[in-house]
Amino acid sequence: MQKLREAGLHPEQMLVDLPAFMARIMALASELGFSLEQYQADHIALRVNDREMAEALHQSWLVYGEEWSNNIINGRPIIVIGFHQPIQVGSWVIECLELPYPGDKAYPQEGWEHVEFVIPAKAGNTDQLKVVLEQAFPQLEQQWALMADKGISVKASSPSGEKERLPNPTYAFKKNGVCIKLHPCSLKDVIESEEV
Template sequence: MQKLREAGLHPEQMLAQLPAFVARIEALAREMDLSLTAYQADHLALRVNDREIAEALHQAWLAYGEEWSRTMINGRPIVVIGFDQPLQVGPWQIEALELPYPGEKQYPQQGWEHIEFVIPSEAGTTDALKAALDETFPTLPWDELAAKGIKVKASSPAGEHERLPNPTYAFKKEGVCIKLHPCSLKAVIESEAGDS
C-alpha cells in the first residue's frame, strides 16, 4: 500500500482527485458540444505502467466493491470491479472501475484515464455507432475535432467470451478521454456469463 501512496494511486487519493478529473471530462465534453448529463456514466478507468502497482490497486479497490470480471483483451488482464456503493461524480452515478493491467504501451501519466458513457443504440459496428451518435448529437463537430487537438479513435474491443458487440468511440485530449458505447460494461459482462 505504501507504494500506491507514494505513486499517488491509493484509492483514497484517487477518489480525492476525482472531482478535478471529472471537471476536465466536462470541459472536454463542452468543447465537443456533447451534452452527457442525461446518459449513464457506467465506468471509470485507470491507467498504470507497472504490474506490481496494478496488482496492489486490484487488491486495494476490492475494499470498495467486488470483482465482476477479469478478461484477457489484447494479451493482458482487464479487471472490472463493481462498486458496493456507486460513486456520485457530478451528475453521474458510476457503478464500476476498469483496471487494465499494463501492456506494451507506457502511459505518460498514471491515474484516471477515461469515463465511458452509454449512448443506448442497437449499433453493432463502429459505422453504425457513428450514425447513432450523429443522430443523438447532431451538433458534434466531427470535422473540427482534430483542429481542437482532440484525437478520435473507433474500436470494437472484445473479450474472449463476449456475445454483445460494443463498438466504442474515444475522444482524447491532454490525457483525458471520453468514450461512448451502446451497452454498459455490466451488460457486456453478463453476455459473457451466458457463454459458460
C-alpha cells in the same frame, strides 16, 4: 500499499481527485459540444504502467467492491470491479471501475484516464455507432473534420473479450490525458453476456 500512496494512486487519494477529473471530462465534453448529463456514466478507468502497481491497485480497490470480471482483452488482463456503494460524482452515479493491467503502451500520466458513457442503441459496429452518435449529438457531424485542429484525437474500436456475446463498439475522444468514451451497452451488460 506505501508505493501506491507515494505515487498518489491509493484509492483514497484517487477518490479525492475524482471531482477534478470529472471537471476535466466535462470541459472536454463541452468542447466537443456533447451534453452528457442525461447519459449513464457507465464506468471510470485508470491506467498504470507497472504490473506490480496494477496488482496492488487491484487488491486495494477490492476493499470498495467485488470483481465482476477478469478478462483477457487485446492480450492483457482487464479487471472490472463493481462498487459496493456506487460513486456519486456530480449528477452521475458510477457503478464500476475498469483496471487494465499494463500492456505495451506507456501512459504519460498514471491515474484516472477515461469515463465511458452509454448512448443506448443497437449498434453492432463502429459505422452504426457513428450514425447513432450523430443523431444524439447533431453538431458532431460538423465537428469530425475539426477534431485534429483542436488537438482532439478520435479512435473507433470494437474491443471484445474471449467470451463476450454482445458487440460494444466504442468511440474515444481524447485530449490532454483525458478521454471520453461512448458506447451503446453498459459494461455490466457486456459481462453478463459472457455468462449466457
